[in-house]
Amino acid sequence: MKAGFVLKPKDTLKIKPLFLKVKEIFESKNIEVLLDLVSAKAIGFRGVEFEKLCEESDFLVAFGGDGTLISLARRSYKYDKPILGINVGNLGFLTDINPDNVDEFLDKFLEGKYRIDERMVIEVGYKGKNLYAFNDVVISKDIISSMINIEVNTQESFLNTYRGDGLIISTPTGSTAYNLSAGGPVVYPLTEGFILTPICPHSLTQRPLVLPSNFEIEVSTKEVAKLILDGQEIYNLNDKITINKAKKPIKLIHRIERNYFDVLREKLKWGEVK
Structure with missing residues (x-):
């Protein structure tokens, strides 16, 4: 199995240690990590052209915030690959996996315990x-x-x-x-x-x-x-x-436990009493 990573374009060197940690976890689960050429150059790694990344990967990974995932979803649209968002940004409406829980999520992912949400384009x-x-x-x-x-x-x-x-x-x-x-x-x-x-x-x-x-x-x-x-x-x-x-939706990989209304309450501070 192959995962194609695209890193948040800003602060790339800052998130490099987090990426290396997550890359090691993926590889420990026998998931090969491919890295987009632009992202790779920013952290001094070897990478592959974006089109090849999309063609060869079983799924794509947006390593950043919602903006990184949105950009990846639009650019990779014609390849129809599911996308996992790992949140190293701030908001995280779409990216619900954090670097700290990647290990736990991947165990469930490999057991088929995940869901794919189809979003209109x-x-x-x-x-x-x-x-x-x-x-x-x-x-x-x-x-x-x-x-x-x-x-x-x-x-x-x-x-x-x-x-x-x-x-x-x-x-x-x-x-x-x-x-x-x-x-x-x-x-x-x-x-x-x-x-x-x-x-x-x-x-x-x-x-x-x-x-x-x-x-x-x-x-x-x-x-x-x-x-x-x-x-x-x-x-x-x-x-x-x-x-x-559009004829096809974007496919987002999420935890089974993810609840949209929990996300709204967390991100928009609904129900908080001051």
């Missing part, structure tokens, strides 16, 4: 290409002092023209990211749907909206704008885009 059609987003698609104004008008249509009819700083189109997984900070709803991550949340809307009647995942959404603007995928890939938007549910 957004497919963005733009200029003849298909782009993918795991968390969200953001259409944002490009000039700080101005507003932007964003027209949204579905196959049903014209939906709305959003006027403000922009629009977030989120997956349920991404509902606890930018969507949440912009006032959008928290949506259980294993459901399927599009969450449309305006950013600083000009009118207070512009509220978040949840649409079924089988809708095709068309978004356009005549103004200078940016198209941002997962907060990590940025494109100049000068044409319409289409939003669809």
